[in-house]
Amino acid sequence: MIKNLEINERLEKYISDHSYDLHPIQKEILIHNNSLGLSKRMQISVTQAYFFQLFIKLNKIENILEIGTFTGYSALSMGLVMPKNGNITCLDINKKTSESAKSFFKKANLDKKIKIILAPAIESLKKLKNDKKIFDMIFIDADKENYKNYYNLSLELLKNNGFILIDNVLWKGDVIDPNKNDKLTNIIREFNSFIKKDDRVEKTILPLGDGVTICRKI
């Protein structure tokens, strides 16, 4: 069997150094997040962001919903490659990190394209559904306890052939460790099994960052 690569921090940096240059505001967010200590781990990896950007361009995505924005690295990375008429709706519950995100969006001139709705995401998703909003792509990256709810509500907000991307589905590799039986690991395992059986979507898991599932709505 082919031995797969383990992407450690040095390799992640090598990939980053050999991809296109980061935008100055992406760099600023990375520096800001580094200064936050442990919560820096919330942000998607630089390699994930490169992949999301290419994915958005290839699929000509114009309209994105992000569930879980933190200080804005994923949303800003996606916003940078979207067309002029493109837009991102971000859902988050944290006022402080959302203020930082907003200031980064403004600095990058993306504040018209990227808006944050500050409320519990389930509430916002229900409101978006009432308002009959439809998205080309939805990125789920908030509290894991609600992943299944976010996923089910997202399917109702997604156009046919649209995509749902979900972060942290390999959970540091703990999903395959029989000694790990804490609440969150089991939630992720149960969620992955649920998606596997869901015939409303085609799906695959990519070993990028902490693991990303990509679903296409059939």
Ligand SMILES: C[S@@+](CC[C@H](N)C(=O)[O-])C[C@H]1O[C@@H](n2cnc3c(N)ncnc32)[C@H](O)[C@@H]1O
């Ligand atoms: C992993 S971070 C998102 C990281 C972001 N995508 C990035 O790459 O920088 C998760 C975010 O979900 C938000 N969150 C947690 N529970 C939430 C809820 N019930 N409703 C809305 N947002 C929530 C947190 O405030 C946090 O900013």
